[in-house]
Amino acid sequence: xxxxxxxxxxxxxxxxxxxxxxxxxxxxxxxxxxxxxxxxxxxxxxxxxxxxxxxxxxxxxxxxxxxxxxxxxxxxxxxxxxxxxxxxxxxxxxxxxxxxxxxxxxxxxxxxxxxxxxxxxxxxxxxxxxxxxxxxxxxxxxxxxxxxxxxxxxxxxxxxxxxxxxxxxxxxxxxxxxxxxxxxxxxxxxxxxxxxxxxxxxxxxxxxxxxxxxxxxxxxxxxxxxxxxxxxxxxxxxxxxxxxxxxxxxxxxxxxxxxxxxxxxxxxxxxxxxxxxxxxxxxxxxxxxxxxxx
Numbered sequence: 001x002x003x004x005x006x007x008x009x010x011x012x013x014x015x016x017x018x019x020x021x022x023x024x025x026x027x028x029x030x031x032x033x034x035x036x037x038x039x040x041x042x043x044x045x046x047x048x049x050x051x052x053x054x055x056x057x058x059x060x061x062x063x064x065x066x067x068x069x070x071x072x073x074x075x076x077x078x079x080x081x082x083x084x085x086x087x088x089x090x091x092x093x094x095x096x097x098x099x100x101x102x103x104x105x106x107x108x109x110x111x112x113x114x115x116x117x118x119x120x121x122x123x124x125x126x127x128x129x130x131x132x133x134x135x136x137x138x139x140x141x142x143x144x145x146x147x148x149x150x151x152x153x154x155x156x157x158x159x160x161x162x163x164x165x166x167x168x169x170x171x172x173x174x175x176x177x178x179x180x181x182x183x184x185x186x187x188x189x190x191x192x193x194x195x196x197x198x199x200x201x202x203x204x205x206x207x208x209x210x211x212x213x214x215x216x217x218x219x220x221x222x223x224x225x226x227x228x229x230x231x232x233x234x235x236x237x238x239x240x241x242x243x244x245x246x247x248x249x250x251x252x253x254x255x256x257x258x259x260x261x262x263x264x265x266x267x268x269x270x271x272x273x274x275x276x277x278x279x280x281x282x283x284x285x286x287x288x289x290x291x292x293x294x
Contacts, residue, residue: 038130039171039194041077041146045069047174047181067104071097074145081153092142093149100144119189127193131200139204139260167198209259212284215269216241216277218250224272225253231268232261233291256290 038046049066074097082090115121134144143149151166171194175187217224225236237254257265259282269276 039147039167039174039190039197041073042066042070043171043174043178043190045073047177050181065105067101070104070145071101074149077149078145081149089141089143092140093145096137096142097145120192123189123193124196127196128200131197132204134197135201135204138201165198165202167201168194171198209282210284210286210290211257211259211262212281213253213255213257213262213265214279215253215255216250216279217253217269217273218248218275219273220251221272224269227268227272228253228255228265232257232264234261234265256284256286 045066048069052065078090078093078097115125137144147167147170150170154166171191175191175194178190179187225238228234228236234255234257239252239254241250241252242248243250255265262280266278269278
């Protein structure tokens with residue numbers, strides 16, 4: 001009788017181990033080693049993938065169909081916004097989106113988190129890497145698709161919005177849905193991921209940051225102003241000024257640009273006047289007609 005009990009206990013333990021391994025494999029297949037969910041359209045793609053895997057029992061072996069779902073959802077969004085975002089941005093985004101889909105679909109999913117048994121640390125590091133990657137793509141005139149495209153379209157008509165803000169709003173809705181489907185800890189860690197990645201996107205996507213520039217120059221040459229108008233498509237306000245100490249006449253050019261354009265503006269100004277006095281004020285609020293660029 002004792003032997004029978006031991007055998008049953010052993011069988012039960014083996015069954016527990018098999019269930020744990022299968023649960024771990026399923027969690028990795030569904031949400032990566034941490035079992036978390038990305039935000040935006042990718043998050044919705046992951047939820048669809050979860051339904052297909054968990055409820056329809058779609059067989060997958062280290063292949064993430066969320067990438068393909070993400071690609072399929074993004075095509076209509078890109079076509080909808082192609083006229084507004086421009087041909088060059090559209091082509092670059094298609095290239096980025098295709099690369100991301102291939103990487104997501106065919107690169108093997110890790111079985112462990114970046115920091116062993118530290119989900120919070122892994123979440124923050126992963127979010128920073130992802131956020132800076134998305135921000136860099138935006139800064140280079142492309143996008144990884146998803147809510148980035150929707151946000152960029154909204155930026156054109158609403159001044160106080162940013163890609164990060166749109167992502168946070170979208171993710172709040174997404175994780176509200178997740179709260180009914182998954183455990184609370186998954187939602188909390190996923191929210192942390194969304195907030196950190198949104199911060200990283202806005203930090204890297206310098207087109208969101210307005211910069212007020214005052215250029216004081218003694219040049220009367222209109223070439224400087226014409227080059228700024230033509231190459232940067234930015235308006236200029238020119239004021240006559242007088243130095244209090246030297247009593248010399250000069251011109252002050254007042255311009256609003258994005259932080260991304262500061263380097264280009266400096267190069268143009270210094271080409272015409274190496275002795276120009278330039279003052280910049282970052283992060284100003286603009287009310288009125290101001291062209292937001294992608």
